[in-house]
Amino acid sequence: MGGTRTSGDRRSPGARGRIDKRQAILDAAFTVFAREGYAQAGVDVIAAEAGVAKATVYNHFRDKENLLREAVAASADQAMAENMAVVGRLSTEDGDLRARMEDVGLRLLRCYCDERSWALRRLLSGEINQFPDLLDIVHGHAVDRVTEALADRMARLTVAGALRARDPLVAAEQFVALLTGPAETRSRLGTREVPDAELRAVARAAVDTFLQAFGAETTDR
Amino acid sequence: MGGTRTSGDRRSPGARGRIDKRQAILDAAFTVFAREGYAQAGVDVIAAEAGVAKATVYNHFRDKENLLREAVAASADQAMAENMAVVGRLSTEDGDLRARMEDVGLRLLRCYCDERSWALRRLLSGEINQFPDLLDIVHGHAVDRVTEALADRMARLTVAGALRARDPLVAAEQFVALLTGPAETRSRLGTREVPDAELRAVARAAVDTFLQAFGAETTDR
DNA sequence: ATCAAACTAGACGCGTGGGTCTAGTTTGTC
DNA sequence: GACAAACTAGACCCACGCGTCTAGTTTGAT
Structure with missing residues (x-):
């Protein structure tokens, strides 16, 4: 924590x-x-x-409450570490941007759809009324940090001319949304195992839409 | 139900x-x-x-369990009705498509960010392990139906030449994701009241991105 | 007015589970 | 080997809450 x-x-x-x-x-x-x-x-x-x-x-x-907090904090830390490692792969180096984004998208989806990741979100949602501070522990140290790291990468890519994200934070937010939204319905709140092929399709569709909106090259079609 | x-x-x-x-x-x-x-x-x-x-x-x-199921079912029914009413506004009539989509987006966001709506999702998430059938009650009768209704509208708009959604279901899924994803982080799982101006901004950004990807007119900039 | 079904207030049995305590055992250190 | 800290198994106290029951009251229909 x-x-x-x-x-x-x-x-x-x-x-x-x-x-x-x-x-x-x-x-x-x-x-x-x-x-x-x-x-x-x-x-x-x-x-x-x-x-x-x-x-x-x-x-x-000390007691059951404290145990819950510490357990959630540890799990959130672990989940964030995995996410950050994936975001770090989106470097500004040369190469096919679309392919790299699909790769990152797929890896983010795998993190997101991990059983422990779902369990953490479900637990957080369910107990947030009883323990509002859990939100600070998880969000303050995980979700926001990942989105902001992604925004940093997108800003770099925009400066490098590979992207045109007027507001990198919004772009990052939307990219994450395009991945997690469909994943959420597809996996039915984590109760269904989503096959890897389906995750790949979701990632491809997300990158497609994202690049139409924020890509530098005027992708025709 | x-x-x-x-x-x-x-x-x-x-x-x-x-x-x-x-x-x-x-x-x-x-x-x-x-x-x-x-x-x-x-x-x-x-x-x-x-x-x-x-x-x-x-x-x-009969007992506490049954009471939970019925209460959730009633709440889900009500939430779906509100959502469907909003989707129904996205008709194929003439007029500024962007403005109409922003209107629908904003109204969907208001439904999504309603206190009872958040409460329902949190409750569902938290108890889904104990009561897996709650998922069928809610998703089968609410979430999927709304997305599909939206997909229907988008198919109509594509046929009419106002949109180019190759796969209307994916388009609808992504439109919803572009709305709900940012709303989720912004409202911190429903614990923060999101001002209407912010909702409007989210809706505008979502429609921007969506139309860049699926709009018929080649919106330049 | 009459009758039955629905409702109220409150008590109660009973299982469950948090947190404590005791007595005895293992483990690491010097 | 000696000592202390950590650990174990299990009993124990106590509060809480589901679901039932009883006795008496309100409500609606005929």
Whole structure:
């Protein structure tokens, strides 16, 4: 949570537990919370899934609420790292822009459609009324950062003459929307497994539309 | 649920309650479920919010699960009706297409950003693991129908020469995505009130991009 | 006026689950 | 080997909430 580090040294002052156990608990907590929802999830179940005694859970985390926050934060950090790695591939180097954008689009879609990614979004949506601060943890550190990184790349591409995005942030926002929107309906909120071929088609369609609007070359047809 | 009727005659065989009470319970149930989540929501609270005794709730609905399903179904029906009414405005008549699309886009955004609409989506996301059939109730009767109705309109517009949508379903899907995607980030999953001016800007940007890709007239700049 | 169905307020049984505690075991360190 | 911190299994307390039940009241139809 507190930066770009995946996890590890965030042991709160009082807790003195083994680190591997802590990680196992976080993983199990996320899994169970995502599967059953916060209220339905039992700490007993989380402990069992982590292969740990219930008391150990309370040794590492103050209470159930705190456990939820930390589990979500860890998962969001991981998801953001994957997304940022993909965006980094959209460099300003030469080569076929369309092909590179389709590649990036497809990889972003794979991140987006990952089971844990869906689970995170569903969990966030469901518990956001009870825990409004979850939104800051996830959005402030994940979604917005990715879109802005994408906007940076698009600004560079515009300066280089490969694109004409008057407002790079809007362009990035729309590119993401063209990917995630169709993916959302197609995967039925993450309950359906979307075959890779379909993801490729979505990415191609998104890039098509995007380049018609923001491409430098006047693509006829 | 069972058709296009808003509600009314769906009284299940055994239940014999007054209809207005039933509706009050459904409204209250949706409100409370959306606010606190299924597991946290208490039937006592729902009954109180509806101004009704708890026993009356169980007189109309078998149990808590059934109440959730019916409440979601009613809410989804209402939301779909509003959406369909908006889509119906995109007729094939003459006039400035861009202006008409911006109008429809804005109205769709207002539906999408409505508080009850957000509540429905959040509730659905959060409880979808526990109640997978909620997805069929909502998607089968709302989201897909709206997109398809929009696709129909776009096909008509293409035939009329006002648009060139090779695949109307993809075009409709992308138009919706260009609206809802930005709206989702802007409103932070429905927790932030988006001013109307911002919605207008989102609609304009969406129509800009959409027409660059699918417009018939070669809009230069 | 009469009767039955719907409704109300409130109590209650009962299962579930958060969080604590105890007693005993493992693990790392010096 | 000795010591302390971490861990385990399980019992335990207690609050909460679903669903039922009872006894009495309102409502609508004839």
